[in-house]
Amino acid sequence: MLLASPLTNILLPLLHKFFPANIAQHPHARPLSDNALSFQMRHMHAVASSAQVYFKDVPPEPLSVNGIAYPPAVSIPPHPCGMPVGWEPDDDGFRGYVFATEDNSTVVLTIKGTSVPIIDGGPTVEKDKLNDNLLFSCCCARVSRTWTPVCDCYRGQGRCDRECLETALIEESLFYPTGVNLYNNITIMYPNANIWVIGHSLGGSLASLLGITFGVPVVTFEPPGERMAAQRLHLPLPPSTHHITHVWHTADPVPMGTCTGALSTCGVAGYALESRCHLGNIIEYDTVGNLSWSVRLTTHPIAKVIEHILSKPWAAAEEQGLEVPAIKRQDDCVDCFQWEYGNFTL
Numbered sequence: 001m002l003l004a005s006p007l008t009n010i011l012l013p014l015l016h017k018f019f020p021a022n023i024a025q026h027p028h029a030r031p032l033s034d035n036a037l038s039f040q041m042r043h044m045h046a047v048a049s050s051a052q053v054y055f056k057d058v059p060p061e062p063l064s065v066n067g068i069a070y071p072p073a074v075s076i077p078p079h080p081c082g083m084p085v086g087w088e089p090d091d092d093g094f095r096g097y098v099f100a101t102e103d104n105s106t107v108v109l110t111i112k113g114t115s116v117p118i119i120d121g122g123p124t125v126e127k128d129k130l131n132d133n134l135l136f137s138c139c140c141a142r143v144s145r146t147w148t149p150v151c152d153c154y155r156g157q158g159r160c161d162r163e164c165l166e167t168a169l170i171e172e173s174l175f176y177p178t179g180v181n182l183y184n185n186i187t188i189m190y191p192n193a194n195i196w197v198i199g200h201s202l203g204g205s206l207a208s209l210l211g212i213t214f215g216v217p218v219v220t221f222e223p224p225g226e227r228m229a230a231q232r233l234h235l236p237l238p239p240s241t242h243h244i245t246h247v248w249h250t251a252d253p254v255p256m257g258t259c260t261g262a263l264s265t266c267g268v269a270g271y272a273l274e275s276r277c278h279l280g281n282i283i284e285y286d287t288v289g290n291l292s293w294s295v296r297l298t299t300h301p302i303a304k305v306i307e308h309i310l311s312k313p314w315a316a317a318e319e320q321g322l323e324v325p326a327i328k329r330q331d332d333c334v335d336c337f338q339w340e341y342g343n344f345t346l
Helices: 006-019 123-135 162-168 176-189 202-214 228-230 285-293 302-312
Strands: 038-047 053-057 062-064 096-102 106-110 158-161 194-200 216-219 244-249 280-283 340-342
Touching: 038 194, 106 202, 123 202, 162 228, 162 340, 176 194, 176 202, 194 202, 202 216, 202 244, 216 228, 228 244, 244 302, 302 340
Parallel strands: 106 194, 158 340, 194 216, 216 244, 244 280
Antiparallel strands: 038 053, 038 062, 038 096, 096 106
């Protein structure tokens, strides 16, 4: 049994904050009405061990983002055909939810972030870690000689084969190709909708990569840098990424790109989060300077971000007549400058 209410309790304030009535739409999207948006959770999406994308319908419950009227817990029955949907105890794939307005004019695809053994665990831990280490490491998560690489692209003496890295990211069972398949399915299910993609952590970076691929609006929270992965996937780079918005705070080492090295918290856990460069626009809350937070991984969970940052007025922004910090970009950022990339023979 899966209880959906805890997740909706997290997502609803985010939908309320980032989908007001006068929201600025993507230039190619159909204009919305002047009424505030009200969402329903329609589907769970997931990927089975066979790499197939499945959807599970959720009994519609109106989720008003104005009154923040949370629904009761929703029990998800077994798939009627007996096929795995990715939410069964042993399935380990890409997961998230699909929300839609009552008239299907706006659909929000949400993508789950990394599950780690110490905090939440679950069947997706190993595959989440594999995708993290492929997408955000300089070269196959070869942090040192003691690490086991997740691909065979290292060529010695600080060199990494570029073509090998690019091929490693598009294997069918990995999360980016799965996300492309998922998005295509949603466009078939909701052909006339304005589709947005949001995610946290790994899910945020994947949301950004999908948004860049399809040119749709994206809002992410605390994502690792995805620019390096986008380059390896040959996706559009600035200035064509204005529809991507990242939200993070400075005490979180994951989006800041400081949870690096074999002896870091991430490294000790086996995560090579070596990227720090992001595409698109950035809303950065300076929790170190304004709230005196220490930089630590315990500030990364989305619930903490919502409770202590997003749900409260931000004084530093209000002093400038803004609701949130001013947008910035990382157009001149460089990842993994110490590595040499090229076509190297074995």
